[in-house]
Amino acid sequence: MKKVVTVKKKALAANEEHAATLRTGFVSSGTLVLNLISSPGSGKTTLLEATIGELGKQVRTAVIEGDVETERDADRIRALGVPAHQILTGGACHLDARMISDALADTQLMPTDILFIENVGNLICPTGYDLGEDLKIAVLSTTEGDDKPFKYPAIFSRAEVTVVTKIDLLPHLDFDLEAVREHLATLNPSGRVFVTSSQTMEGIKDWCSFITDQLNHKRQNLSSTSTD
Amino acid sequence: MKKVVTVKKKALAANEEHAATLRTGFVSSGTLVLNLISSPGSGKTTLLEATIGELGKQVRTAVIEGDVETERDADRIRALGVPAHQILTGGACHLDARMISDALADTQLMPTDILFIENVGNLICPTGYDLGEDLKIAVLSTTEGDDKPFKYPAIFSRAEVTVVTKIDLLPHLDFDLEAVREHLATLNPSGRVFVTSSQTMEGIKDWCSFITDQLNHKRQNLSSTSTD
Numbered sequence: 001m002k003k004v005v006t007v008k009k010k011a012l013a014a015n016e017e018h019a020a021t022l023r024t025g026f027v028s029s030g031t032l033v034l035n036l037i038s039s040p041g042s043g044k045t046t047l048l049e050a051t052i053g054e055l056g057k058q059v060r061t062a063v064i065e066g067d068v069e070t071e072r073d074a075d076r077i078r079a080l081g082v083p084a085h086q087i088l089t090g091g092a093c094h095l096d097a098r099m100i101s102d103a104l105a106d107t108q109l110m111p112t113d114i115l116f117i118e119n120v121g122n123l124i125c126p127t128g129y130d131l132g133e134d135l136k137i138a139v140l141s142t143t144e145g146d147d148k149p150f151k152y153p154a155i156f157s158r159a160e161v162t163v164v165t166k167i168d169l170l171p172h173l174d175f176d177l178e179a180v181r182e183h184l185a186t187l188n189p190s191g192r193v194f195v196t197s198s199q200t201m202e203g204i205k206d207w208c209s210f211i212t213d214q215l216n217h218k219r220q221n222l223s224s225t226s227t228d
Numbered sequence: 229m230k231k232v233v234t235v236k237k238k239a240l241a242a243n244e245e246h247a248a249t250l251r252t253g254f255v256s257s258g259t260l261v262l263n264l265i266s267s268p269g270s271g272k273t274t275l276l277e278a279t280i281g282e283l284g285k286q287v288r289t290a291v292i293e294g295d296v297e298t299e300r301d302a303d304r305i306r307a308l309g310v311p312a313h314q315i316l317t318g319g320a321c322h323l324d325a326r327m328i329s330d331a332l333a334d335t336q337l338m339p340t341d342i343l344f345i346e347n348v349g350n351l352i353c354p355t356g357y358d359l360g361e362d363l364k365i366a367v368l369s370t371t372e373g374d375d376k377p378f379k380y381p382a383i384f385s386r387a388e389v390t391v392v393t394k395i396d397l398l399p400h401l402d403f404d405l406e407a408v409r410e411h412l413a414t415l416n417p418s419g420r421v422f423v424t425s426s427q428t429m430e431g432i433k434d435w436c437s438f439i440t441d442q443l444n445h446k447r448q449n450l451s452s453t454s455t456d
Binding site: 007039040041067068069070072091093120121122123124125128141143144145147148150151152153154166169172173 | 235267268269295296297298300319321348349350351352353356369371372373375376378379380381382394397400401
């Protein structure tokens with residue numbers, strides 16, 4: 001067991017190094033990188049479809065999809081005319097920074113203003129793996145139950161943003177949104193929460209405004225640094 | 229990377245040994261063991277509550293709960309008057325056979341007729357870890373989407389049974405049940421599928437009849453072996 005822990009620690013340390021290199025590259029290119037993490041079936045791809053639609057042509061977007069198997073999610077993004085690169089992890093339950101470096105060799109992805117990384121559907125494994133992103137985005141569907149932030153505190157305390165999805169199903173569910181907001185505030189007092197439905201588009205505009213604000217903020221920092 | 233793979237292989241081999249010992253013990257005690265695996269929030273604990281209620285007092289039941297954090301699920305089972313042991317895995321994304329051995333030291337659990345093991349909410353990591361169970365039960369909620377068997381084929385091809393949950397929400401969802409049945413049949417031609425709702429109790433009787441049949445079958449095998 002000790003050996004497993006040591007090997008895992010080494011893998012994480014190597015990942016940190018790769019992630020730092022990626023982050024430097026994303027600063028140079030002024031690309032905002034969002035790492036979306038959630039359970040399987042929480043609606044990450046559907047949220048991306050709604051988000052890309054709302055962002056429109058004013059910004060360039062690209063997507064890296066992480067899945068154990070199938071190109072289904074990447075195909076859904078490509079159908080919107082947005083470049084998408086599918087990483088198939090085989091058995092691995094998370095993406096790592098080296099996989100992202102390899103994906104960036106796909107010349108269709110870069111340059112882009114916003115790079116969305118849809119991690120493998122998993123609330124545990126992706127948490128510790130930095131991908132050089134600006135923000136970790138936890139996605140939580142109302143259908144998963146309001147106890148998830150308590151049961152998986154690591155991701156909900158590390159994610160700068162939680163996007164609650166499928167809010168249109170609320171009338172049919174026993175899901176206490178206010179309790180979830182309170183739990184999230186306890187786990188991460190500075191965290192932001194967006195409540196959305198990709199069916200009714202509720203909350204999507206606010207979420208997209210937040211993204212463009214983040215992009216502008218990163219670009220401003222970049223230009224102020226380069227003129228220093 | 230090679231080193232990680234080697235260490236993982238060794239861990240899996242050690243797990244196989246532990247699991248074999250557990251299985252022998254469960255044969256001696258005539259205990260039917262079901263290992264429930266699913267995404268977070270697919271409704272495993274709610275399914276267990278409905279199942280335990282339907283099975284009634286005719287059989288003894290006990291539950292091992294696997295979670296990263298919190299005793300919430302075990303508390304829900306204990307509220308039914310059924311012994312439950314909570315395993316907190318910390319960061320680990322699955323249970324292993326040694327954790328089950330340790331849990332069995334909890335004298336409240338055994339002897340029992342049926343031992344339910346609710347694995348950590350995760351569609352990937354628990355798949356390869358044998359816990360000495362009779363059957364792996366994949367739980368798939370309608371709210372996760374009908375593409376999940378394709379995207380996570382390992383668990384759906386290994387599980388002898390898939391229980392589809394939250395079927396009461398079907399009118400509000402874009403979920404093709406027949407397509408899921410077909411995918412599951414392709415992945416595992418001999419697999420059984422139960423379609424259930426723990427709200428309306430649809431399908432719970434059939435699922436429980438299947439469980440008691442499995443228990444009787446195991447007991448008959450046991451008595452025929454012991455009289456050989």
